[in-house]
Amino acid sequence: MGVVAEAAKAFGKAPALITPERTLSFIDLDDETARVASAIASAGIRQGDIVAIVAPNSPEMFLLLTALLRMGAVAAPVNDRFPARQIEGVLQRLAPKMTFIDPATGLTGTGEAIELVRFVADNVAVASTGFPAAADTERPVSVIHTSASSGKPKPALHSYSNHWHSATGSAMNLPFGPGDCWLISLPLYHVGGYSMMFKSLLGGGSIAVPAKDTSLADSLSRFPVTHLSLVPTQLYRMLRTPGGSELLKRLKAVLLGGSAVSAPLLEEAVKEKVPVYVSYGSTEMSTQVSTSPRPVTAPRNDSGAILPYREAMIAPDGEILVKGPCLFIGYLDEGRLNTARDIDGWFHTGDMGVISEGRLLTVMGRKDSMFVSGGENIHPEEIEKALTAVAGIEEAVVVPAPDMEYGMRPMAWIRISEGVGLDDEIIRASVGAVLGRLKTPSSFNRVKEWVTIAGSAKIDRGWYRKLAAGERAG
Helix, strand or coil: CCHHHHHHHHHCCCEEEECCCCEEEHHHHHHHHHHHHHHHHHCCCCCCCEEEEECCCCHHHHHHHHHHHHHCCEEEEECCCCCHHHHHHHHHHHCCCEEEECHHHCCCCCCCCEEHHHHHHHHHCCCCCCCCCCCCCCCEEEEEECCCCCCCCCEEEEEHHHHHHHHHHHHHHCCCCCCCEEECCCCCCCHHHHHHHHHHHHHCCEEECCCCCCCHHHHHHHCCCCEEEECHHHHHHHHCCCCHHHHHHCCCEEEECCCCCCHHHHHHHHHCCCCEEEEEEECCCCEEEEECCCCCCCCCCCCCEECCCCEEEECCCCEEEEECCCCCCEEEECCEEECCCCCCCCEEEEEEEEEECCCEEEEEEEHHHCEEECCEEECHHHHHHHHHCCCCEEEEEEEEEEECCCEEEEEEEEEECCCCCCCHHHHHHHHHHHHCCCCCCCCEEECCCCCECCCCCCECHHHHHHHHHHHHHC
């Protein structure tokens, strides 16, 4: 029958998609996506064909992604905030059979690109006799690019089964069903945004898609939101938005992931009674790997328990290895597939960590962020934790900076609480007492707003690494 039709049969007139203009039931969603799928098929797209989408979040984009899922095409949403030249390079490597765009992207080299909003709006109004659904659960359904925190983004190919097991395992820990509403607060080209479609279709909760450029606070006020996904920077900003804490504390769950969360930020959220669930995940594992089993009640270092349908182990060098039915098919590389698994089927995440109490996962930091200073291995995340333990420091980023004597020395960027005055010597003494002189940053640079990766709220560590190298080189 297909997942969309099955959802319509199971959840009927319950709300599936909520927008500022209208609410679609699961029956409406089944009907409208059948019409859009029929139009795409009439244009020559078949099961397994790649369809690229370069556009910001919108109700029409959600409908298009759902239509592609039901017909068996492979959806490839692309970060619309990348520079035009980078987007064109991504599209050239993907070689999609069809491309949908938002005219605001300003792309010029996409050939016969189709305007997304107009195409969907024109076709949901056209009568349809229904559209047969693809049934193969191992079929590829999405290409989600990694965030490109270092190097160029990698196109990760996922199957229907990957996303099904990811959503099902997530719901076994954090239920999402009829009467619930999850706000799309992450881009749909991000695995955390795309995964919302499966959570809704399998569980019966609704998805709220706000208008473009609507603030998070306004969206929470406008829609009947119960569930929310945030990265730490978004949480930080919401806690400083007038009324933001009140909006967050009334929710059932705030799923926090994407990057490490500082102890002061988590402590503040707990104090404000925000129902935070910490998590660790990756594009390659179709979103969450581990999540806390209940809202956190105190600052903690771990990222929760490993979820059902996931396996994890720690390699001898401390790297986190993962596998299971959530693990992606592989990376697409100029038409070839790289499964990116070792001989035993494990995917090497590039993250360092430990597993305790059987399934509790603690992430220590990135394997490739380690550097050597004076012959000693330096892990920036260890220093960042020491910095945020200093009263008044809310967030910190540590990167290596060239040094004549030591080869490399840690350099820090810090964000300090408003109205707090912190002298460098106080910070230096506090960190030095915990970690010693060698691991104490050579300088502490203040920031009010972080430089983030294009199209996300993740701090762009590569940018700060280059800045440190440039400052020292000068």
